[in-house]
Amino acid sequence: MKQEFEKFRKETGVDLVIKDGKPFYGGSLYLSGTGITALPDNLTVGGSLDLENCTGITALPDNLTVGGYLYLSGTGITGEVKVYKKLSSKAIAAISRVSNMPIFWEWNDRSYIKVDDMFTAIDSHHGNVYRVHKLNSSEQLYLVTDSENHWAHGRTLQEARADLIFKINDRDTSVYRNMSLNDTITYEEAIAAYRTITGACAAGTKDFIENRLPKPHKDKYTVQEIIALTEKEYGGKKFSEFFKK
Incomplete structure (x- = not known):
């Protein structure tokens, strides 16, 4: 071994x-x-x-x-x-609630938090939004929560909020079932919807957003726009078929 x-x-x-x-x-x-x-x-x-x-x-x-x-x-x-x-969805949710409980730590006049599989130093905090950084790193990250024990990190506030929406949804696609091709959702909701429906991972989604999604990014997208933009991406066909009536 x-x-x-x-x-x-x-x-x-x-x-x-x-x-x-x-x-x-x-x-x-x-x-x-x-x-x-x-x-x-x-x-x-x-x-x-x-x-x-x-x-x-x-x-x-x-x-x-x-x-x-x-x-x-x-x-x-x-x-x-x-x-x-x-595991049943109830068992997964119960494990998630326990495993994702935040741990706060104070040392040498600094505050730290361990949550979302990451241990970071807290630089600032306002409401449900934290600015943090990993130890031995100068890169600032956003950490957000819904106050219901869901947490998510991101390099931008939009990225963190999109991941938070995805985690709150818990892969429940029923919230999108009655949407039409002309329905409009926010940038963050679009990312969460795509990951929830297709199973695309955070890393792959981030790569698409940074390298292939036309800039500047819009505040809102229609479902039809998302289908067109992701046609040749991982999960694109699955996303399109989900909205076929």
Whole structure:
């Protein structure tokens, strides 16, 4: 197991621990675009596991356990992935409420917060909006909450709010079922709707917004506009078909 752990660390820069005799990672594990070629057998990931565009991954390990979402788009996996047990939506919501409770810490006249799989220093705070930064980093991030234990980070306030809406929706597509092609939604709601309906990950959505979505970004979009803009993107066909009556 030691050699397997060392190989994993070299390929990903991530250190695993042993828990109950098995490899374990407590939070969400983002490996998108890394050169990883295999995951350890019996691996447990407490949060989500993002393997998007990891072309070296051709199969999942035996007895893999993932507490959140599993992203496999762009991997080398061609066979069917079987899920042996799926938690109910109530169980997932209960786990999310407990695991995502914020932890505040005061030290040396500075305030810190651990939430949304991230430990950051608080630079300022107004209402439900925080300005924070990771330790040993000068990049400022936004952290937002709905005061109902949903939290989200983003490099911009729009990005953070879009991710927050996505988390509040909890992949419930029913809120979009009665929308027409001419209905208008905000920029943040459009991002949340696309991720909720298609299952697109945050990283892939962010790449589209930064590199292919025409600028300047509009405050509002119609459903028809979103369909046209994402026609050739991951999940574009699924998004379009969702609104076909």
